[in-house]
Amino acid sequence: MKSPGISVRPIITLEGGHEVNDVFLDNVKVPVENRIYHENQGWTCAKSLLLHERSGIAGVARSKRGLERLRQMARSELADDTGPLLADPFFKRKVAELEIDLTALEYTELRTLAGESAGKGPGPESSILKIKGTEIQQRLTELTLEAAGHYGAPYLRNAPHNLGAVGPDDAHGVAGAYFNVRKTSIYGGSNEIQRNIIAKVVLGL
Ligand SMILES: Cc1cc2nc3c(=O)[nH]c(=O)nc-3n(C[C@H](O)[C@H](O)[C@H](O)COP(=O)(O)OP(=O)(O)OC[C@H]3O[C@@H](n4cnc5c(N)ncnc54)[C@H](O)[C@@H]3O)c2cc1C
Incomplete structure (x- = not known):
């Protein structure tokens, strides 16, 4: 990162946080001893690393914790005058559907991990883990915001009149x-x- 030609520009994510950057490489010279993998095969190397990144993005354990937190919130939140939100059949159904999809994803991930333990690296199934895992994370945060209702908004860092x-x-x-x-x-x-x-x-199309 100290080499001449590298510059970093912060990207502010939607909620106002700073965790990612634009990184520019302008005629940066890399000494041969710092080269990773074979010359001119950087993308091959990157693709193999991306398989691991995508398996990690699936985030099953994090979503399981998030689902438990959602349940706790929905047990105490009141849906109008009808009792806890979790007793509301429409909300309960959405939570149950999410749990079913998350359990299915967990088993797919366990199959991938079993393959890795047997010396088989992750293959294209990491794309399946990535799609399903991220869709579940987005549904989970939507439902959690629904459970928090209007109490969720004041905590937004960049909300006007916070x-x-x-x-x-x-x-x-x-x-x-x-x-x-x-x-x-x-x-x-x-x-x-x-x-x-x-x-x-996978499908050979
Ligand atoms: C928070 C965040 C963190 C990131 N972190 C990193 C990082 O650490 N390192 C890094 O290198 N990059 C990072 N990225 C960049 C990220 O990988 C790219 O944003 C992503 O690959 C999409 O590329 P793009 O933004 O150029 O969109 P484009 O490629 O311009 O795509 C625009 C839209 O068209 C669709 N599209 C494009 N091509 C096709 C196609 N052939 N078929 C069907 N649909 C298509 C895309 O899905 C998308 O919806 C990050 C992005 C975000 C938002």
């Missing part, structure tokens, strides 16, 4: 997470590109 904390503690950060997680279907190769990979490598 008044700070009001409402229950578990509403904290919910709106920020909702906006931040929109990125997941884009980064690591957009989900449309993952569908192209599955079409080509």
